[in-house]
Amino acid sequence: MERPQHIPAGAIFYEEDGNWKLGDKNADGHKIGLWTTWHPEGYRWITVEYGNGTPPYHVQRFHPDGTLGEEADWYGGSKFLGVSRHIKSDNPTNEPFPAGGADKAPNVWMAEFDYIEEGIYESQRYFDRNNNPVSSDGDPVPERPANVPLRAHFVSNMHSATAWVMGQVDIRIGAYIGEYFEWDLNGKPVITRIYDTTGKALEEHQYNNGLLSRSKVYNNQGLVSTYYHRNVNPPLMQSQTIYKNNDKERTYRYYDDKGKLLYSIRDEKLSDTHRRRYYNDKLVCEGIRTGEVGDAVMESKYYLEDGTLVIDFTSLGEGTGVWNRYDTRGQLVQQIHVSNHDDDYRLKHLDTFMPSLGDYDNERTQTDWDAILEKFEERYQRQLVERKLKSLPVPPALRAELDKVDWKEIDTAFGGGANLPSVINGMLSEDEAVVELSQGKIWMEIEHQNSVYESTYKVTEILAKMAPLYTHSQVIQLRLIQHIYEVLGLYYITDDQELYNEMLNAIAAVIPQLMQLANGDDAGQARKATYILVFTGKEDVEQYLVREWHNTAKSSSGRGYALYSLCYYYLLKRQSDKLIATLSAAFDGETNIFLRFIMSAYLVALTKDKAQDNWLTELLLRLADHQSIYHDFGDMVPYTRDGDVQRYIWEILSKAKPEVLEQNIGPVIDKLPTVDILSRITYFRVIFDVLFPEPAALREITPARRKALLVAADEVIKDPGFLNRKEVFDEFGIPHDAYALKQLAG
Incomplete structure (x- = not known):
């Protein structure tokens, strides 16, 4: 191989890898000192400092433009220990940057990984061009809470409130192993896990506001899933589900607010067709399905607490049969006949009279033995009523x-x-x-x-x-x-x-x-x-409604219902112009605030972005003081659907002038943290609908938008796992993450 002019005279060409290399060896033929390798394209590619031939060997890799791309301490084979550093280049390069998001983040310039074993690192860090710490997405790193170890790295824009993450990663399987931790912005734990050497989770513990809320522990028999009472420290179990035998056996346990066991349910699948249900470890129900018409039951038996047979099923074939109930002496007292009619499909199940799993909770006091007798009696009485109906x-x-x-x-x-x-x-x-x-x-x-x-x-x-x-x-x-x-x-x-x-x-x-x-x-x-x-649609109905609307002897609610009815009457007859003319003529002279509210609501809904300011102002006034019309509005169902006056107003205002609404949204944002948690969902939907109607609004942060994002961040910090709120955020493309919200707010 002819030596390129820029390659030093002492360099040797190695046929096996097609590269020129330069370096010394000791008397035993081992590499010592600095060795340099040139890339087939001709640039200096890799240097290895072998020293006296004893590891570690410091390795550096270079980009084609000559800048450093990677450096680490090598112990031979594929073993690297200590800090492994990766640096990007401004120019085209063959050197890869670690994948995972940071490789595509423009503000990430350097990444470091601390290797503790071959193929395993325990921490990772990211930096911008000026060596400032950033997340893997390139966002600035906030102040680290005192309890968060230095090993933990900052992560932004996750689907939970996670801000800090720590764990060991095995790059050979591309997964976490051993202990794993997540903390929120305030240093409160969010999740802890334990992985085995294959990356499979053995344990997971979830926290809400820093307190344990749920645990999942896997073992050789299955899984134990535990929920804990909220806001209790030390944690007390609320309910627990134990999965065994490839999920063929499940045990459900429920505990009181002191952590004491209330009762337990066990569901066993002996086969695809054979099942048993236990209450407090005593057999309550056992049955076998036939696989016939409607997968009907072939045999089923129910027992009382002392083991006495109380209900069984006699199959008559083709999905028909008879449920029999016995007294404590074994005497038949009632029967329920099962036909092949669709109405009887619920009677064909082996657990027809058992409570469903959704019926069980920590407040339940009825035992399964009482429940099966009650359910049988209900169905028996229904059979009598059905016979009466047919006759x-x-x-x-x-x-x-x-x-x-x-x-x-x-x-x-x-x-x-x-x-x-x-x-x-x-x-x-x-x-x-x-x-x-x-x-x-x-x-x-x-x-x-x-x-x-x-x-x-x-x-x-x-x-x-x-x-x-x-x-x-x-x-x-x-x-x-x-x-x-x-x-x-x-x-x-x-x-x-x-x-x-x-x-x-x-x-x-x-x-x-x-x-x-x-x-x-x-x-x-x-x-x-x-x-x-x-x-x-009769004309005399219209006259009656107009008369009732103007009848001052009637209550505000009565007049309001007549006015709502009249508005709906005109809409059904497709006389919107007549409705607008009627209401606009009466609006200025009306003094009753509930009637003014109804008029402004219909006028804004019909005229939309052409709505007059005084109509919009009236609605905003009622929104701020909705209690003044709350009771009257509740009487307007079904015109107002569910009676939620605030949501109703905002649905109408969303059709009006956006700039007017943004100018008046401040009091609504201020009010949000003071209302109950479910009402806040409505508030967020309304605020986002006004301030962020299009994704582009997130790129132009006005004072009102900044204020809304900061309030949203505070709400996420309080309860990061509130899925109902997250659904609203997702609908508007707004991150459900406190750090990301604050970043957007600037």
């Missing part, structure tokens, strides 16, 4: 309406249309147990997860036609009107306009009864009747 005669008028519908083909939530005629008939019963059963089955089929079906309209249409026929029974008539009210309260009820209009035509037959109720002494019934009347 009810069908009035001729109802029969005529039912026969107009193909109930087997009608669209429903769960395909149970064939059962609807009997439960519609049940709504006309004098027996409240039959009515309650009927109502439950009707709603299961006509509404599900904000969806309505053909059955929703047809059932309501038929019940509306029945209502005028029951003037002799106010209880039944009011029940049918209540159903109409609840259906019209579904804000998606207008999805199918054709069926919706047919339903309204049927409801029109009840108008005389509705007008009578609307003018009656029962305020609750009057409001429900008024709400239904709004949907009919």
